[in-house]
Amino acid sequence: MGAREMTPGVGFSRRVVLGAAALATIGACARRDASSALKTPAEETLDDDAPFSIEAIKADLLALDAVEHLRSGDAGERAISARTAGRLAALGYDVAEQLFEVPYFTAKTSALRWEGGEAEVFAQHIVTPTGPAGVEAPLRLWRLGDDPARLAGAIALVLLPYARHSQLIAKPSRESLDAALAGKPAAVVLITNGPTGETIMLNAPYAAPYAPVPIAVLGPKPGAAAIEAARLSVAGRLILDGESGRRPSHNLIARRTGPGKSLVVSTPRTAWTPAVAERGPGFAAFLAIAAWATGALPGRDLIFVQTTAHEYDNAGGLHFLESDLAPKPEDVFLWLHLGAGFAGRAHHEFGEFAVNPLSSVDAQRFLIGSDDLIPLLAREFAGQPGLENPYPESRGAVGELAEVFAKGYKPAFGMLAAHLRHHLMSDRIAMTDPEWVRMAAIAARNVIRARAEAFR
Incomplete structure (x- = not known):
């Protein structure tokens, strides 16, 4: 695509x-x-x-x-x-x-929340909005090579390999995302592991969302607490709420x-x-x-x-x-x-x-x-x-x-x-x-x- x-x-x-x-x-x-x-x-x-x-x-x-x-x-x-x-x-x-x-998405709220914590995320375009209620599910940390079955129904925090990332469909991000989606998560947060640790925004396909579930990106530096919460599989909520269309x-x-x-x-x-x-x-x-x-x-x-x-x-x-x-x-x-x-x-x-x-x-x-x-x-x-x-x-x-x-x-x-x-x-x-x-x-x-x- x-x-x-x-x-x-x-x-x-x-x-x-x-x-x-x-x-x-x-x-x-x-x-x-x-x-x-x-x-x-x-x-x-x-x-x-x-x-x-x-x-x-x-x-x-x-x-x-x-x-x-x-x-x-x-x-x-x-x-x-x-x-x-x-x-x-x-x-x-x-x-x-x-x-x-x-395509466009003007965010009202783009956040990953869990008890005692919150991280601002960037909604991956083309955005599949969650509405103000968001998607509620356990947070699960995952990287390529792990069993995708454990992501079923969860909010998957997918650790991307270290790179100067720029595209969703580039091999380092696409391979990890496709493998995670095979586990049928309720939503995905890509952890963009790069030189500064900041959130890296990824270029996206023009025609349609990459997947039918909400996807966001988050840097490992601002996402450090979220990563720890996902290690413990705590309950979380991903909210991608805003105005979207063309x-x-x-x-x-x-x-x-x-x-x-x-x-x-x-x-x-x-x-x-x-x-x-x-x-x-x-x-x-x-x-x-x-x-x-x-x-x-x-x-x-x-x-x-x-x-x-x-x-x-x-x-x-x-x-x-x-x-x-x-x-x-x-x-x-x-x-x-x-x-x-x-x-x-x-x-x-x-x-x-x-x-x-x-x-x-x-x-x-x-x-x-x-x-x-x-x-x-x-x-x-x-x-x-x-x-x-x-x-x-x-x-x-x-x-x-x-x-x-x-x-x-x-x-x-x-x-x-x-x-x-x-x-x-x-x-x-x-x-x-x-x-x-x-x-x-x-x-x-x-x-x-x-x-x-x-x-x-």
């Missing part, structure tokens, strides 16, 4: 968001073009790097840090979409929204029409959390490259896509790819996908759930590209830990980038990672650095420029 089981969208609305500011910007660009012959090489380089300034990138990261979270269709995500649309329109792009419906959200598509083949740049917009290090690098690099491309690639067909519903196994990206709004693979000279967390902060891990942030970028990040791009990627990303050793697409890809390759878009490349605070509410501004974003974005720009010159 995955994102490919999407129901049809509710339609597409094209909205061009051009006004006086955009026209003024276009006029300014024209004036710059007219005077470019008078500039020295040093001045040209300065202009080329101007969209990638530390100040601009920091402002974009701070915009994400100001929102509560980026869940699809919610207030924070809508605010970031509006900000992005305004920026792209001011650069001269035609901006459109591809509308469709996304609501509108949209992919944002910006285009500057030109002759010849297109450049496509894509990045997700949504996340369970504020996601400053998860979404922020892609968000800031996306806007910087969009600003650079308007002047550096004159006359080129440019398509910039910021997608919704990433939390639902890349549903927004798939919705765009499977629509007639996506260009044909043979009409694209390069696709860049700016995925999650590629400029997250490195940490030392020591002891149980003890981590210490470092002043360096997390090297546990990946650069993946079409096989014929690998020499160019290695050259342009040289010296950037983790990215300096690109992987060919023939060895496999993940996330939205895998979907891009699967649809036949080549050459293409992308960056992605699950940084240490990936899918945690503590993923705030301190978990990244504008300089790391800038370095990766400039290297990506250089790859685009090289490929554009090859397709003159």
